[in-house]
Amino acid sequence: MSLILCRQEPVKRPFYFEYLGVRIFSSQELCYVIYNHPLLVLDGFVDESLLEFIREDLDMAFFAAKLEKWQKSGEEEDELLAMILHECDYYSAVEVGRFRQQLAAFRRLPQSELLKQKADFLFQKNQYGKAVSIYIRILDMARTDRGSDSFTAKVYHNLGAAFARLFLMDKACRAYEKSYDLVNNEEVLKKICHLSQWNPSVTPGERFMSLITEELKEVCKEERAVANENAGKAKSLLELENLFQKDPIKRFHGAGELVSKWKKEYRNIMS
Amino acid sequence: MDGLIIGLDLCDAYTRICCHDREKSWSIPTVICKKKDEEAWYIGEEAYAYTLVGEGIIVDKLIKMVRKDGTATLGGTKYEGLDLLKLFLKKIIKLPMEEFFCEEIKELVITMQKVDTKLMDALMYCADSLGIEREKVHIISHTEGFVYYVLSQKKEVWGNQVGVFDLSEDSFHYHELKVQRGLRKMMVIAEHEALEESFNLDILDTPSGGKLADKILSSCADRLLQKKLFSSVFLTGKGFERHDWAKDSMKVLCSRKKVYMEPELFARGAAFKGMDYLQDNSAYPFVCICDGHLHSTVSLRVLHKERESQLVVAAAGDNWYEAKSSVDLIVDKQDYVEFMVTPMDPKQKRMVKIPLEGFPNRPDRTTRLGISFGFLDEKTMAVVLKDKGFGELFPATDTVIRQEVML
Numbered sequence: 001m002s003l004i005l006c007r008q009e010p011v012k013r014p015f016y017f018e019y020l021g022v023r024i025f026s027s028q029e030l031c032y033v034i035y036n037h038p039l040l041v042l043d044g045f046v047d048e049s050l051l052e053f054i055r056e057d058l059d060m061a062f063f064a065a066k067l068e069k070w071q072k073s074g075e076e077e078d079e080l081l082a083m084i085l086h087e088c089d090y091y092s093a094v095e096v097g098r099f100r101q102q103l104a105a106f107r108r109l110p111q112s113e114l115l116k117q118k119a120d121f122l123f124q125k126n127q128y129g130k131a132v133s134i135y136i137r138i139l140d141m142a143r144t145d146r147g148s149d150s151f152t153a154k155v156y157h158n159l160g161a162a163f164a165r166l167f168l169m170d171k172a173c174r175a176y177e178k179s180y181d182l183v184n185n186e187e188v189l190k191k192i193c194h195l196s197q198w199n200p201s202v203t204p205g206e207r208f209m210s211l212i213t214e215e216l217k218e219v220c221k222e223e224r225a226v227a228n229e230n231a232g233k234a235k236s237l238l239e240l241e242n243l244f245q246k247d248p249i250k251r252f253h254g255a256g257e258l259v260s261k262w263k264k265e266y267r268n269i270m271s
Numbered sequence: 272m273d274g275l276i277i278g279l280d281l282c283d284a285y286t287r288i289c290c291h292d293r294e295k296s297w298s299i300p301t302v303i304c305k306k307k308d309e310e311a312w313y314i315g316e317e318a319y320a321y322t323l324v325g326e327g328i329i330v331d332k333l334i335k336m337v338r339k340d341g342t343a344t345l346g347g348t349k350y351e352g353l354d355l356l357k358l359f360l361k362k363i364i365k366l367p368m369e370e371f372f373c374e375e376i377k378e379l380v381i382t383m384q385k386v387d388t389k390l391m392d393a394l395m396y397c398a399d400s401l402g403i404e405r406e407k408v409h410i411i412s413h414t415e416g417f418v419y420y421v422l423s424q425k426k427e428v429w430g431n432q433v434g435v436f437d438l439s440e441d442s443f444h445y446h447e448l449k450v451q452r453g454l455r456k457m458m459v460i461a462e463h464e465a466l467e468e469s470f471n472l473d474i475l476d477t478p479s480g481g482k483l484a485d486k487i488l489s490s491c492a493d494r495l496l497q498k499k500l501f502s503s504v505f506l507t508g509k510g511f512e513r514h515d516w517a518k519d520s521m522k523v524l525c526s527r528k529k530v531y532m533e534p535e536l537f538a539r540g541a542a543f544k545g546m547d548y549l550q551d552n553s554a555y556p557f558v559c560i561c562d563g564h565l566h567s568t569v570s571l572r573v574l575h576k577e578r579e580s581q582l583v584v585a586a587a588g589d590n591w592y593e594a595k596s597s598v599d600l601i602v603d604k605q606d607y608v609e610f611m612v613t614p615m616d617p618k619q620k621r622m623v624k625i626p627l628e629g630f631p632n633r634p635d636r637t638t639r640l641g642i643s644f645g646f647l648d649e650k651t652m653a654v655v656l657k658d659k660g661f662g663e664l665f666p667a668t669d670t671v672i673r674q675e676v677m678l
Contacts, residue, residue, distance in 0.1 A: 001603065001604045001605040002572070002573070002574040002579070002603045002604070002605065003571065003572070003573045003574065003600040003601070003602060003603070003605070003608065003640070004573065004574045004575075004600060004601040004603055004636065005573040005574065005575045005582060005598070005600060006598075006599040006600060006601060006639065008599075014662075020664075022662070022663040022664055023662065023663050024662060024663075025662040025663075026639075026662060028601060028636070028639070028661070029661060029662040029664060032636070032637065032661070032664065033664070089575070089576055089577070090601075090636065092577055093577070
């Protein structure tokens with residue numbers, strides 16, 4: 001339990017972290033992003049724009065020069081990340097050590113697995129566009145590098161889910177179909193059924209039409225009804241209702257903020 | 272000299288003004304008068320003169336008027352006390368500026384019997400409208416003015432206790448200081464007492480009144496100076512402009528100590544303080560505990576470079592009006608802020624906890640807490656805790672906690 005004293009940082013131009021679609025305004029935020037999103041900072045994070053941010057905006061010119069020198073000498077990028085964490089006095093030495101171990105564990109993973117974990121992480125953060133491009137990158141890899149059929153099926157499955165979140169239903173359906181082709185998973189079939197019910201313009205391939213039984217359709221219908229009911233009780237919907245009960249000035253102001261938030265989220269989702 | 276360092280002793284009865292390193296000083300009644308038929312303003316004796324011949328309307332007790340948000344109607348126009356004070360200050364500050372052919376004010380230190388936030392804010396407002404930058408304006412108590420005056424004298428003057436009797440038309444005050452030599456820093460402890468035995472100075476005009484006044488002063492001196500070792504005693508204020516009435520008191524006062532008359536003691540002390548503001552290293556390396564200064568140190572336990580330390584937000588001896596600060600901290604696994612208040616007697620040290628009620632629940636170390644401190648008087652600290660969020664990762668909310676802490 002403590003209060004950490006913050007450095008005074010004259011940040012005029014925040015550092016834009018594309019993966020999360022957020023701007024970083026302090027050394028503490030920079031450390032937080034690095035520590036909590038190791039998969040997103042593994043490759044190419046320490047670049048010229050970050051060094052400039054550290055040098056100019058965080059007012060750590062000496063440290064930026066040190067990083068630059070280490071980078072030029074071909075030092076491992078992981079070490080540069082640990083140096084940033086260490087220098088900014090936001091995480092303890094023990095935590096920085098733990099971070100180093102985590103990076104080392106990631107480095108031991110096969111490339112396809114590492115990429116999948118990164119894409120899954122982006123999916124969790126609602127960054128569907130970025131996740132899709134990484135799933136496709138994995139699928140573009142040579143079959144031997146990609147891994148087992150089971151692994152590929154999982155990638156196709158997650159790709160389908162990401163497409164669905166981007167409202168690209170046809171593409172989602174095709175990805176699910178490929179996943180099913182590889183492992184014949186009933187859950188995947190159910191998702192194909194859901195997609196076709198939710199969006200009638202989506203037509204699964206003939207083989208799948210025959211696989212989707214009346215019984216499965218009924219189960220999907222029931223699940224959708226439950227999901228619709230739950231959606232009606234969603235916290236965000238309640239907040240919206242509360243907003244519309246406020247006086248016109250507060251409502252207008254709140255609506256403006258909400259629309260800006262949605263726009264930002266949408267841009268992040270799609271990019 | 273490029274600019275003037277002004278010491279201004281502002282009281283309801285008389286105002287005294289002097290400049291550092293300049294002998295000439297002015298002492299004028301704190302009154303302002305407006306001519307009946309024109310927009311002309313006069314202060315001091317001139318104001319009395321125009322009023323006596325029936326050409327002007329006079330207003331007195333300006334300080335009291337400002338404190339009470341009072342107004343005065345002059346020639347059919349209603350004036351706020353603050354506006355009249357502003358006009359008065361403008362006129363009085365002009366006196367040394369014209370005398371010394373100087374248009375710049377380097378420092379203006381105003382000393383008053385009683386300093387409170389309202390009056391300080393009012394004086395700062397006056398300074399703004401007079402075009403004097405706020406950084407150059409300081410407001411101190413009479414006690415502090417006394418401390419600076421005394422410590423600017425030779426050491427033999429303040430080797431032991433020092434006292435000052437301030438006898439003016441509307442009050443009788445006694446101030447006392449003692450220098451304590453510590454291992455690290457010298458400490459000056461100064462106190463003041465408003466004496467109940469105050470009397471109207473008009474009684475000094477009659478022999479019987481003078482005798483009564485002498486008796487009052489000698490009994491006060493007897494009570495206040497006994498059993499203590501004094502190096503010197505000062506006499507100041509309108510009442511001591513003549514001292515033929517104080518024959519018996521002088522015997523008591525002059526016993527085993529030196530007695531000095533200094534009519535502009537507080538204004539001179541203020542000017543010394545003004546000079547000190549301009550120095551890179553203070554010529555008065557002491558902690559001053561007196562009216563207008565904090566008597567306790569307030570600190571926060573913080574983590575810096577993985578080490579716990581006490582962050583002092585205000586130290587004993589700081590001028591409470593000027594002791595304002597703000598700091599950003601990151602909250603790690605705790606839902607409160609705890610201050611340590613250390614008075615002069617460290618045994619009375621205590622902790623003051625302020626819970627962060629209404630702050631959003633976030634992961635550890637993702638709430639930046641903006642803490643601002645200020646003082647409403649020397650015993651009341653005002654704290655504002657603000658949720659600053661954590662950039663765009665955890666946006667700030669409007670949550671603000673305001674709390675007053677009694678020191």
